[in-house]
Amino acid sequence: MLRFVFTRLTLIIPTFIGITLLTFLLVHAVPGDPLEILAGERGITAARHAQLLHDYGLDRPLYLQYLVYMGHVLRGDLGLSLITHAPVVDEFRQLFPATVELSLSAMLFAVLFGLPAGIVAAVKRNSVFDHGVMGVSLTGYSMPIFWWGLLLIILFSNTLGWTPVSGRIAVEYDVEPVTGFLLIDALLSDDEGAFRSALSHLILPMIALGTIPLAVIARMTRSSMLEVLGEDYIRTARAKGLSPFFVVGVHALRNALIPVITVIGLYVGSLFAGAILTETIFSWPGVGHWLVEGINRRDYPVLQGGVLLIGSVIMMVNLGVDLLYGLINPRIRYRR
């Protein structure tokens, strides 16, 4: 097991270097002179330009600049936003809980509905329910989520008036941040109105972001379950006279879940990326929304730092999933 952990950890290093190279290139390959972008419309004298070029180290060879950048990154210094002049790391830290809250709720939604749907579809194979689940799942999988989010707004916010259009909580509520997850904070503050407001703001983005994982989980659970249900030990369990519920729920499900858990793990990472679109549609104050704003305002430090941080977080999540997977499934551990 230790060896498995070690090889996984060493794989992190080249990946991290790759991400830093990408974000480094991101700024250095952008067409145009970064100093002129910094100076804006006021312009800049030639002498000042040369001075700044030297100050920022932009006159040094590229590999040296990369090493300097790497040094800053390792010390946790990702520069200042060009617009707000706040450290990029601080802005990220402030907004990240909102993204995590949204992503985790979306995943919860997907598992809560996808898993039972997949199981029932497998047990009642070729029934109307099975075909229905598979049809809905394929549609969900093909759904452009930015459009799906807008449709949800049209239906639930506009036509039915059930939910607010955007944001995270109504302005009149002021919840003390304890965990950073508004839903939990609102619950802790004992303010029922605040909790209800936070929940009603969360629900549409959660559905929008959770739809694709839901579709994938339902499909995956169904096919994995079908495979397991054909195994000999299931026939044995049935022959023993166990109730069908017990056979499916205990004997089959435990083994069928292994590939499903992998898929869930893999999707946690991409949820953060999917959150970019969802947050933009619902003006959800998370890191995805912040990143898109950064692109639109040409705020390069935000873009560079944001991509690096999101990439690193996803890398760590994937590592965690990998290790966890090795823990629950010994076959993976000993394969190498």
Add this chain to the structure above:
Amino acid sequence: MAAQNEPLILETSAAPPTPLREFWSYFSDNPGAVAGLVVIFVIVLLAIFADVISPHSPVATHDDAFLKPPFWEEGGTLTYPLGTDAIGRDMLSRIIHGTRYSLLIGSIVVLISLTLGIVIGLTAGFFQGVVGILIMRLMDVILTIPGLLLAIVIVAILGPGLTNAMISVAVVYLPYFVRITRAAVIGELAKDYVTASRVNGASTPRLMFITVLPNCLAPLIVQATLSFSAGIIDAAALGFLGLGAQPPTPEWGTMLADSREFVLRAWWVVTLPGLAILITVLAGNLMGDGLRDALDPRLKR
């Protein structure tokens, strides 16, 4: 060895089906796949004859018809069957012309990542030493960064626009093609026919492209179909974020971005382009699933 030179004298009552015929019998057994194929065919026709079918020009504005609803709604007219957008452009014509962009985007994305993926994957498969390891590490790095985020970064580097959006989406799908090609190549390299060809003096490029590649095509075709759909969605997402095709291009994602502010006043400007994306992508995915079932020998009954 002498036996090989003698003619086969086995009598078979019926000739075995040709691979193509066998493939078609599997494929046509799957109603979803056939439906997908038909829809894609219709979309191709729409794209080819867009100029003939469209009632209006996709970019012409009509001063007398801002945000007109579709004809079945109150206030709608058959002049603009699916209504008009905020500056009076005919929705139907724009959606029909949008098929050209989506098919183009999907095809070019697949063409770029398929071609590069085959070349890089063959290289990684044939030179499994340092070169192969380096290539696969690089692909792992690309895979770690979620597709859309990576595409956004690349577009931010190259600058917004349809061409750059297609390039960036192609890069996102490249690792899948490289992995599939490499895995298939490694499987094939152990087989006798490759050794025979090598003994006969075939050069490495000949081995790569003429001997081995044709036997690796099945999984690549499946991946190409699925990437076609995914590429259309991703490019539309970039258009939606303002990083892909620029207005007034009638690209579906860009149309959605254009009309986002009217989402509460005019449902059709938002609903219809998205529906077009969904139908196209769904058809592509259905076809991809059918192809996988028909081409993947492991699943054959």
